[in-house]
Amino acid sequence: MKRVGKPVFFIVVLLIALFTYAAFFGISSTFGDNTTTYIKGANEIRWGIDIRGGVDVTFSPPDGVDATDAQMDSATSVIKQRLLSLNITDSEVYTDYNRDRIIVRFPWKSDEKNFDPEAAIAELGETALLTFREGINVDETTGEPTGVTKDNVILQGEDIKSAFASMNEKNQYVVVLELNESGKGKFAEATGRLVSESYPNNIISIWMDNTVISYPTVNAQITGGEATIEGDFTLEECKSLADKINAGALPFKLQTENFNTLSPTLGMGAKDAMVMAGFIAFGLIAIFMIVVYRLPGFVASIALVAQVAGTIAAITGFFPTIPSFTLTLPGIAGIILAIGIGVDANVITTERIREELRAGKTLDAAIDIGFKRGWSAIFDGNITVIIVAVVLMGAFGAPGTFFAKMFSWAFFLFGPSTAGTIYSFGYTLMVGVILNFLCGVLFSRLMLKSLSRFQCFRKAWLYGGEKA
Amino acid sequence: MIDFCGKRKIFFGISIALVLIAVLSTFIFGARLDIQFKGGSILTYSYTGDVDKAAVQNLIESTLQEKITLQEATDVASGMTNLVVSLTADKSLSSEKQTLLTDTLQQTYPDLNFQAVKINNVDPTIGKEFFGKCLMALALSALLMCIYIAFRFRKIGGWSAGAMCVLALLHDVVMVYATFILCGIAINENFIAVTMTIVGYSINATIVIYDRVRENEKLYNKTMSIAELVNKSVNQSMRRTVFTTVTTVMAMAVVCIVGLIFHLDSILSFAFPLIIGMISGLYSSTCIAPTLWASWQEHKLAKAA
Numbered sequence: 001m002k003r004v005g006k007p008v009f010f011i012v013v014l015l016i017a018l019f020t021y022a023a024f025f026g027i028s029s030t031f032g033d034n035t036t037t038y039i040k041g042a043n044e045i046r047w048g049i050d051i052r053g054g055v056d057v058t059f060s061p062p063d064g065v066d067a068t069d070a071q072m073d074s075a076t077s078v079i080k081q082r083l084l085s086l087n088i089t090d091s092e093v094y095t096d097y098n099r100d101r102i103i104v105r106f107p108w109k110s111d112e113k114n115f116d117p118e119a120a121i122a123e124l125g126e127t128a129l130l131t132f133r134e135g136i137n138v139d140e141t142t143g144e145p146t147g148v149t150k151d152n153v154i155l156q157g158e159d160i161k162s163a164f165a166s167m168n169e170k171n172q173y174v175v176v177l178e179l180n181e182s183g184k185g186k187f188a189e190a191t192g193r194l195v196s197e198s199y200p201n202n203i204i205s206i207w208m209d210n211t212v213i214s215y216p217t218v219n220a221q222i223t224g225g226e227a228t229i230e231g232d233f234t235l236e237e238c239k240s241l242a243d244k245i246n247a248g249a250l251p252f253k254l255q256t257e258n259f260n261t262l263s264p265t266l267g268m269g270a271k272d273a274m275v276m277a278g279f280i281a282f283g284l285i286a287i288f289m290i291v292v293y294r295l296p297g298f299v300a301s302i303a304l305v306a307q308v309a310g311t312i313a314a315i316t317g318f319f320p321t322i323p324s325f326t327l328t329l330p331g332i333a334g335i336i337l338a339i340g341i342g343v344d345a346n347v348i349t350t351e352r353i354r355e356e357l358r359a360g361k362t363l364d365a366a367i368d369i370g371f372k373r374g375w376s377a378i379f380d381g382n383i384t385v386i387i388v389a390v391v392l393m394g395a396f397g398a399p400g401t402f403f404a405k406m407f408s409w410a411f412f413l414f415g416p417s418t419a420g421t422i423y424s425f426g427y428t429l430m431v432g433v434i435l436n437f438l439c440g441v442l443f444s445r446l447m448l449k450s451l452s453r454f455q456c457f458r459k460a461w462l463y464g465g466e467k468a
Numbered sequence: 469m470i471d472f473c474g475k476r477k478i479f480f481g482i483s484i485a486l487v488l489i490a491v492l493s494t495f496i497f498g499a500r501l502d503i504q505f506k507g508g509s510i511l512t513y514s515y516t517g518d519v520d521k522a523a524v525q526n527l528i529e530s531t532l533q534e535k536i537t538l539q540e541a542t543d544v545a546s547g548m549t550n551l552v553v554s555l556t557a558d559k560s561l562s563s564e565k566q567t568l569l570t571d572t573l574q575q576t577y578p579d580l581n582f583q584a585v586k587i588n589n590v591d592p593t594i595g596k597e598f599f600g601k602c603l604m605a606l607a608l609s610a611l612l613m614c615i616y617i618a619f620r621f622r623k624i625g626g627w628s629a630g631a632m633c634v635l636a637l638l639h640d641v642v643m644v645y646a647t648f649i650l651c652g653i654a655i656n657e658n659f660i661a662v663t664m665t666i667v668g669y670s671i672n673a674t675i676v677i678y679d680r681v682r683e684n685e686k687l688y689n690k691t692m693s694i695a696e697l698v699n700k701s702v703n704q705s706m707r708r709t710v711f712t713t714v715t716t717v718m719a720m721a722v723v724c725i726v727g728l729i730f731h732l733d734s735i736l737s738f739a740f741p742l743i744i745g746m747i748s749g750l751y752s753s754t755c756i757a758p759t760l761w762a763s764w765q766e767h768k769l770a771k772a773a
Contacts (some may be wrong), residue, residue, distance in 0.1 A: 057563075058594060101594075118584060120566045125563065207628045217478060257560040258591035261584070263514075270732050277726040281719035288715055333738060336723065337665050340716035341672065345709075346714075351708045373731045377679035380620050381672035387616060388668045397606035410608050414601040425661055429668070 007282045009450035012443055013302060020309035023318065028098075040324065041314040044091075047107075048328030050421050051271045053264030054107035055117045059125050059254040060100050067100045067252070074250055076206070077104055077243035078128040085211055085424045094399055102254070108264045117261040125256055128208050130157040130248020134190065136205040136215045144210045153205060154190040157248030159183030161225075163258035165238035168228060175229040177245065177362060184225040192221040206245065213244050276331045281336065282308070285343060295462040299447045303439040307342045310435040311335050311428060331424030334389075338432020341385060343442030349374035354464030363452060363460055371445050378441060382433045389433065392426030469703045473695035474721065476759035485637055488648035497649055502656030505599035509555040511566065512541070513573065515580040521551075521567035524573075528553055531572045532565060535715050542731070560589045569628055602660040606641075609664070610634050611762025613671055617678070624682050628764045633674050640670045644747035647741040658738045665742060669716070670749030674757045677705045681758065694769070698762045702754055713750045717743055 026041025037044075049056060054076030061067045067075070076095045079102060091106035104124065108117075137147040140424045144150070161178040165441035168174045179187055194202045195218045205215040229241070286306070289297035315331075317324040322412070326449045353370030361369065404411075451457045461467045472479075503510060525538045535556040553569075555561070556715070561569075566589065573582040614634050618626035641663050648659055680701035697763050720743050727735035 021538075059589065116569060117587075118563070118616070121563050122567055232556055256563045257589065258594050259563055259566075259587060259589050261587040263585040269730065270735060272728045273726050273732055274735065276721070277723040280726070281722040284718055284722060285715050288718065311762060329734065329738075330657075331741075333661060333665065336719055337669065337716075340669070340712070340719060343715045344672065344676075344712040347708050347712050351711075373683070376683075377676045380617075380679060381675045382669045384613045384616060384675060385668040387612045388664055391605050391609040391612065392664060395608075407608070411601060411604060414597050414604065421657065422661060422664075425664070 004449040004453070006450060006453045009447050012450075014449050016302060016306040016309070016443070019307055019313075023309040023316070023360045026316075037320050039318055040320060042312050042316065043182065044316045044324060045312070046324045046326050048326045048331065048421060048424060049105060049107050049262060050328050052107055052268060053262045054105070055121065055259065055261045056105045057103075057121050057124070057256050057259035059102045059104065059256050061252045062255050065100075065252045069097050070246065071250060071252075072097055072100060072102070074243045074247035075237075077240060078247040078250075079104060079124050079254075081128075081208055081211065081213070081244060082124050085209070086123065088466070089122075096399075096454030120263075121256065121259055125254040127250060127253045128157070128244075128247040129346060130160070130245060131155065131413040132187075133205050133207060134194065135201055136212070138212065142210075143208065143212075145205070149205060154186055155179070155183050157250075158248045159186065160245060162249070163242040163245035165235060165242050166228075169228065172230060173235050174231075175227065175233070175234045175238050175242050175245070177227045179225040179227075181225075184223070187225070187227070188221060188223040191218050191227075192223075194218040195221050208244055208248065214241055249284070260348055270329065274329065275449045278332065278336065285339070289343065289346070293347075293464060295445075295451065295457060296350040296353065296448055296464070298344065299444050299451065300343070301438075302447065303346065303444045304339060304342050306443055307432065307435045307439040308335070308339065310439065311432050312336065314340055314431040314435075315428070325427060326424060327428070328421040328424040330421050331428045334425040335432060338429055338436065341382065341433060342436045344381070344442045345374075345378045345436055346444055348377055349441075349444070350464060357460050357463060357465030363458060363463065363465075366460075366463070366465075367449060367452060371441070375441070378436075382436060385433050386430055389426045389430035393423055393430065396423040396426070398423075469699060470706075471699055472702050472755060473698050473759055473762050474753075476763065477761060479755040483752070486646070487639065487642050490642050490649070493646060493649050497652070499645075499649055500654040501599070503558075503588055503590050503595065504656050505595045505602075506558050507590045507595040508558050508588075509553075509561045509566075509590075510586075510588045511553040511569070511584060512553045512586035513553065513570075514583045514585045515577075516548070517580050517582060519551065519577070524551065524577075527572065528569060531569050532561070534559075534561075558592055560591045560671035563589075598692060599724060600686075606660070608662060608669070610637065613667075617671075617675070621678055621682060624685055625679070625761075625765060625768070628768075629678055629761055632757050632760040632764065633671060633678070635760060636674055636752040637667055637670055639752045639756060640666050640745055640748045644741050644745040647744045648737075648745060651737075651740065653741070655735045655736075658734065659741075662741045662745060668744035668748055669746060670753055671710055673712070673749055673753035675706060677702055677753060677758050678761075680705050681761075694762050694765045698758045702758050706754070707755055709750060713746055717746050719730060720746065721768055 005266045025043045026037060028035050028037040029040040030406065059075070072095055076093060080093055081105065083093070083104070088106045091104060094103040096103070131153050133145055133149045134152040134154060135147070135149045137145065137149040139146045159180055159182050163175055163177050166174055166176045190204065194204065202218045203215050204212050204218060214229060214322060216231070252428045282304070286301040289300050291297070293300065315325045315327050349370050352374045353366050356366035356369045357363070390403055391407065393403040395411055397404035480738070504699055521538055528538070533619050537554050537556060538682065539552045541552050542549055545722055566587065570582065570584050614630040617630035617633055621629040644659070644662055644666055681697060684697055692700070720739050724736060724739040724743065727739055
């Protein structure tokens, strides 16, 4: 990087300004009632449940019950089904097979004023009520069964021995259903009666609580207590349906002694205060840098703006196709720490430039040497911070994420994490430090070298040298 | 130029004294683990109107069949006074019992409009597991950093540099711990986040100085004694170390003040120990890590001679 042209400074500043505007305010267009988002702004940040309120709960079978993996799958599928029927779409569900735990986390719904988390927890943990019903008469508004479907329950959860995914002789995926003695007779009677009916009266609908999960038609009378449900299924769909059917036959009820809820009012106050603190702190840092380091301090402040904007873009996902990332209170602390490290990168190089100037070097030589000598310290410092960030993401990331897999050898003794908040800290810290390489090193250098070509900015004093 | 190596005995003395204070205060004040780690139950209820605390306490204790403590806390966001119910024993409630309590409160005092605004209910097993995982994460990052430093600073006796760096880190972690104990803050998730931050921050400061030692070692090619080399490097990095600490402490001080104004205990209990840790990091990375490293290298030379 020998010569940097005069216009480079303005190009870099313009790019940073555009990017910062986009990251904070987003870019969208409105045609009539349709708003198309091209770039997500800071208001699209998904706040963690420690800020906007929500529920974090761990379910497990009662003490002394050692659930099988299949039973845990069934229990998980019930919870997922119920989350959907509670209209909670933004949830995370993890299953720990070793410790028989199901971790569920979901935020407060933003449009819901009277959401009752205690009732929601109770409902999620309840035993699923599985029923096989005649026909498929559904109330249009409530989605509940009506008429003969309501009145004629053919089978219940306890009549079912098990259900599993399999493949039939035509190489199609099917769900195989095995019935208990109590179910055989009832099923034989119903299938015998319905097989001669015409569609849709020959349907037997399968319900979990008040939701239809499948509605096969009866093709033959089934007397042996073993039936198959055919359809245009994928293997995944078969497994999912089998899990749900098995859930109705679970011999236990899920319990919880580990649940945390927070109402949104408590957390949102903290968020606003933290955001305010962030702005004040940033302003103070910029003033301090400019007063102490003059021109390089001014350049450093611009680079820091870019770093913060970049971090926000990494949290919102920036482009609509990239999912957003949950930001928690420790996550905000991670951003602040990353800013501190960004300041440090600029301080290291600027101090070096100052030293070289005072040792009698020319301005251009001092800037070059300053960035060159400062680099190794910045690099090693940042890499060690990245190590911390990556370990944190590995330890407290959701099971199945990249870093969690990478460090599973170290944390296998401990169950999957319920603390998503620390993960957020690791993420913002890592993103901030990576951006620091780009902003604190590359952008600062481009801007400073470009500015130093202007005659009015060639005084050594502006860079920390002695006053001429 | 400050003669850091010449004063190292004073520095070591101060640090040992500080660590001793931390250990002593643990025995005097006791370390309190937060319910996130030890398990337990804290329920926060909002209400309107006046409440007879003694009667409510009796009602809760008879409903839950557990001993509790009852405190009032003001929620700054809404300006309302909340009741904070904590189980005295380190155990968690089942969701049925907790729901029963809410129902009982609402039925007994229909006018007060009791609502559970915050529930922290942690199963002791899960809490202990979480704590273990945090400590493991801490140990693992210390180990990985030690390996990295040993590799990058192999020219200046890598393992000794790495080990001294980690020792300085431990010093800072103890200082953060002492802050929690002396301020009466329970060891919680914030403690882990602060510790991790300080680990990253302090190692950064130490590395800047090691980097200077590495550079000067090459520049002066063993014409300097180890003490001279360390003194020169620390002094050259002094302005950077101080200014960086000033800016970051300033940023955290703003967070601290905002937390104080808005009574955000969780933020305050994060920001204040962080400031102490940063100051401790400034001290340990200039006065402890390089001088310890010098002592180690001198000892090695003396043995070789």
